[in-house]
Amino acid sequence: MNELLPWLRLIMKRRGRLAAGAALMALTVIAGLGLLALSGWFITASAAAGLLMAAGVRVAFDVYVPGGGIRFFALTRTLARYGERVYNHNTVLTLLADLRIRLFRGLASRPAASHASRRGSDWLSRLTSDLDNLDTLYLRLMAPTGLALLLSGGLVAMVAWVYSGLVALAAGLMLGAALVVATFVVYHQTATLSRRRVGKLERVRGLSIEHLEAQAELKAAGTDKTNQMRLLDLAENLSGDQAKMDQRIGWCGSGSSLLMHTAAVASLWFGLTLVESGQVSGPIVAALPLALLGLNELYSVLPDTFGRLGGTISSATRLNRDMKGSPDEGLTGQYGSKPQAAIKWQNASFGYPGLPPIITNWSFHVHTAERVGIVGRSGTGKSSLADMAAGLVQPTSGHCWLGGKPGEQPHWQAWLEHVSYLTQTTRLLEDTLRNNLLIGAPEATDAELWHVLEAVCLTELVLTLPQKLDTWLGAYGRQVSGGEARRIALARVLVKPAKLVILDEPFTGLDSHTRDRVRTRISRRLEGKTLVAFAHSTEALPTVDKMIEI
Template sequence: MPDAREASLITTLRPWWRLLDRRRGRLLAGAGLMLLTVAAGIGLLALSGWFITATAMTGLALAAGLTAGLDVYVPGGGIRFFAVTRTVSRYVERLYNHDTVLRLLADLRGRLFGVMAGLDGRTLSRRRASDWLDRLTADIDTLDGLYLRLVAPAGVALLAILVLSGLLALWLPRAGLVALALLLSAWLWLTLGQARRGMTASRGQVEALEALRGRLLEHLRGLAELEAYGSLAAHRSRIEAIERRLQVDQWRLARVAALGSALAGLAVGATWLAVLGLAALAWEVGALSGPVMVLMPLAVMALNEALAALPMAFTRLGATRAAAERLNALEAARVQSAVVPRAASEVPLRGPLGISFEAVDLHYPGALQPALSGLSFSLPAGRRLALCGASGAGKSSVAQLLTRQLIPSAGRVRLSGMPIEAIDEAALRRRVACLTQRVELFDDSLAANLRLGDPEADEARLWRALSMVELAGWAQALPEGLATRVGEGGRRLSGGQARRLGLARLLLREPDLVILDEPFAGLDAPTAARLAARLDEWLSGRSVVYLVHQLGEVVDPPGIDRRLTLCEGVLCTDGQDVSG
């Protein structure tokens, strides 16, 4: 019966093993190729030893004047077969299994991206962006060894031990039992024993690496500020402390792995020596032929290849476990932060959506003061509101509440009279659209980035949307047109172009409630004025919330019916109608 630690490890890894199990056919095929490589190595060494010994004994018999013969073609062909098979199977195994791992990485990252996309703003605010990136990259990279370095090699080694011990038992039962006892004991140590000895250090290494990455990013980004305030040395000392802790863990893991490698070699050496001794005694009494006596220990010696990879992999099992625990925590956080109950199925009537905030409070975890406090206002359907305020006043929090990325700590948000948490998820995403200050663009074509707004949009609609934001002429002049890639994060575009591309994507969405956060940021005044005129016509018949620092900075958003000002999460204007 597994102890609590083992049960916890099994529980931790179970969700990720289920994900790997979706590619069971490929995993089994890859393990089969690994087993074929090991079997070919055993066959090559064992048959070579048998052939050399048989040849020598035949030569001695002929030199003594005895009549003797040996068929060299069959064993010679067998040796060539095993040699070629081992070479080809190893090459194919590496190629096939690494392709499988790349597919698994795509599965793992896709799953984790889906988990992170489901987290609300409150949960996301608890960690830095670098920490989330660490989950998506380093933790996933650690988990990819679950099959290739842990499960498959350990399973292949165990199966090879069982099969080889059985084959030895056919010639000499005692040799088979001794080999099974020694090699199985070694296998248990190289897996469970190494994992136990390296668990704490390898888990600590994962945590230290995450802390080091975060500290280094802070150090590099805030270098000027740290220097200006005389904190550079203190910050550097904290980084050095993490590095020392990491070095201690690395040194401990290296010693444990070296011990495992030494024990693996010792176990194989002791086993083939014991088998050789038993085989020699059997040969002495005529129970075995000389070539078979040599074949048996050489077959055991070939198992060294199957066991050699286990110590290092299982010494670092704690890192895999820690990565799985961190990713499982994300899954649990998504469940806890789910803002939509499963029964949410209400759909507002078609048309512009009215907005109502009723004594809404919002408090981020660990924040010194609430982001919003007692916020109450309403906006009739089809009207336009300008919500003003300095950075940090709470405007973005209002947008996240309206898109249900956050739920209020107190109070209620309604759309067309319905509690926002009761509205069907698909309907909400279809009816509400937001242009945030930071436009997220993917390393794909212009068309693909635009079709995030409407996957079914044809090229004619794409060109119309680009024309509305004055990007059509620019896109037509590009050699690849709509197929032009925008680069990672849209780095091939200027800030203004990226902003307008995001706006064009929103236009394709055709929402009923539009949230525009600084819609003309990064644009010159003439361009902003022309866009405002076009936007005014398109926004007709929709509810609109503009999030701006203050009116009159570049170009006022068109058609404002009402203006409210937020000051540190509290309304500091009476919200009177300003349309006249």
């Protein structure tokens, strides 16, 4: 349950909205309850009065007050119901946006590269379904449970006042039991299944994405049918679990409803004994069971929600874990003065836990305004060195001083202000070409964007696009070829006015002709800046002053 706390706190920030929504919900239920109870009282009372009148007794029976009350409840209920649904769904959507933004900011506060090992395609799509699980917390769980407790308590108090404490105790016990069955018992019965279900769902989701992304390999090898069968088996297992859960929820729901109705019957029984002894009037005894029956409306939504609570909790657990990431050890604050565009590695080693180290005892110094090329075979840790230079990862031992002054270890975000880094993998956003470039320099003018496109030899291509800079780069940016995407990413890095530029395999996917043209043009843009470029061979490097091999 503790896992839910941070999210509950976030939800409670909208306290005003939540309270208003709950009040509307309460008004709806009370109006329904009142309508039935008052009608029952009215009929019974008029029957008693009718009998007396038929016997010739003159009785004053006011029909207008209860009549008006009945009409009032009927109208209130309709309006309150409509208002409640509209208002509360607006609340739910607001909360959903809150949750998403909170999660995004949480994830963004750590370098994403540092917890890359835990990420995968399944991780990403899982986020959405985990968030969807949390958004029902308020409307389905908090509000109805709270109201059920409140209204049941209110009714029991009324019973105690009108009848006797004993009747109230009996009714209260039975209502309490109904509430427990609809909440805790359901939760207990489904928690394991529901937690397991979320885990299985995650696995099936991962496999289905794998099945899609590996489609080319699978189809070529003729193994897509077997892969498909495996996927179907898992999905069927999943829906089997779902069916089992639905059944258990169904049984608990009917059990809870049985207990609640029994409470109504019991209160009638005790009530009638009190009528016999003349302590209470008949019509009131008729009204009470009807009011209890009206509670059914609240109780009946509970089993479904508590059936999913197990899954909701494990969703929250995973989201909390995702947002944690690795701690920013020793990295605090800003630079005292403007840092130099220089890097110094000193006996730095790096490796992932459980794997042999990628870099051992690496020492090297990149001076300000120097252009350095670092060449190495694959697997020699070039990308890890690049990540280190950008401050995204820390050496597992030794040092990597950023900004020239040994001893100064600023926050990674402060260092990134001064660095422009082209990572080995090309990642374009699903957005327009313009917005993809503006990430590098939000203030850049169109002229500057065209200028940088010229530097990566993309001007001709973009001019042929009907929407020019406003062309949308589709899912995964796949409407552009690999080489084009690489050059867009390069342009984005070049447009950023940073003094240190890190390029990891800048020319992947470019044919030799284009590569030579781009090399010449970008070297002009890079003049006066510090450049650290990594590549697998010398011809894949931009123009540099100094080259080393690892």
